Amino acid sequence: MIPSKEALLKAQKTVQPYTHKTPVLTSTLINELIGAEVFFKCENFQKMGAFKMRGAVNKILSLSPEERAKGVVTHSSGNFGQAVALSAKLLGVSAYIVMPENAPQVKKNAVRAYGGIVTECESTIAAREQETHRIQKETGATFMHPSNDMEVILGNSTSASELLEKHSDLDVIFAPVGGGGLVAGTALAAHYFGTNCQTVGGEPLAVDDAYRSLLSGKIETNETTNTIADGLRTYLGDQNFPIIQQLVSKIIRVEEQEIVQAMQLIWERLKIIIEPSSAVAFAALLKSEEEFKGKKVGVIFSGGNIDVKNLPF
Incomplete structure (x- = not known):
């Protein structure tokens, strides 16, 4: 049973006085590189530096x-x-x-x-x-569970809701997948406020429990937490998994090096700081660019909280 459109609208009203309406950035160079129109929803500019x-x-x-x-x-x-x-x-x-x-x-x-x-x-x-x-x-x-709580998921949905307010004709929105709270919220917003708008998750190959969960039909866990994307080292829960099963089109897995390259590209071209977990969604788009050529694509940058003394490049 997925939450109603009214529940998403209520969450938007609730969080608005306490959160920033974060900017949406574009890059001509990145659009040319991918052959698509890409709109980056920058939750790295949210209060405390993340969508959470x-x-x-x-x-x-x-x-x-x-x-x-x-x-x-x-x-x-x-x-x-x-x-x-x-x-x-x-x-x-x-x-x-x-x-x-x-x-x-x-x-x-x-x-x-x-x-x-x-x-x-x-x-x-x-x-x-x-x-x-x-x-x-x-x-x-x-x-308060970081990702497996319906009120948290509804709060998270407001990021993609804002993106779709600005760009209602997106074909797809990419979001990173860790505990599943952001990708579930994104999928709900795409479902109610988009027009045939897909949701695609990006996940580190090293912790690909969500990818395996969609294949097996049950919540899988990880043997290791060995990924640079420290915010994505956890797994799905019973609140968000049914939403993901129903509304997320697919999950694309990315290698560690692909995460680092995506992160570096954003730092260099958009001149903004995103953390590795944020770069995972963009890395997934880069990996599957052929499939999304000519499309209008949203990418949720989940956050920008990084230890600048410990950069991967």
Whole structure:
């Protein structure tokens, strides 16, 4: 059962006062290179530097006053942690953030700067969940899942909704796939506000659980988290997977080197900072450019939170 168009419109109204309407950029050179008209929705210019602000705000505002008084807790490698910390700060709510010890230092620092209470743990999903449960038990805080929560997914949908407000005739929108919250939200927006607009996911080959999940019909996991796209090291959930199954046309897998090349091309040509996870969607377009020649293509840049002392090029 997918959410209604009304639910998407409500989310747009809810998040608008707390988020930026991010710019849409184009590049003549990139259009010529691909042979398509490409429109980049730049969530790297969102508050806290990523689309996740949208989902975090929408979720916190869906809670009762009693729930908000006890605070919120989440686990995150960085961007969702920053989004929850900043959203909670704006809304006067305590935020507890569990972060894997190998998360980029720049992201840990940012969470703390936004007033988030950080607990570090081993870099496994099991360790993250264990710490989160402990904090929930001790504080009564409401758990916020970074991607497998309908209010978060609806908040995320507002990025593609804004893109389609500007360019209603897009043939396809590319979004990166990690936990599935952004690609599911994008697919909902394309379904309701586009005209025969496809949604295509880009996923690192090293963590291709979503690609395999669509093939097998059940949620798959990864043996490894060995990708430069640190925001995409997690897997799908039961809230977003049915939306992805129904509304995402395909998932294109990309190699690590292809991610780095896509990222470098954007830095050089658009003169903007995107993180590796953001570059995955564009890398997927570059890899499949023959298929989309002559089309109008949207690409969601999910964020720009990068450790500039640790660049891959």
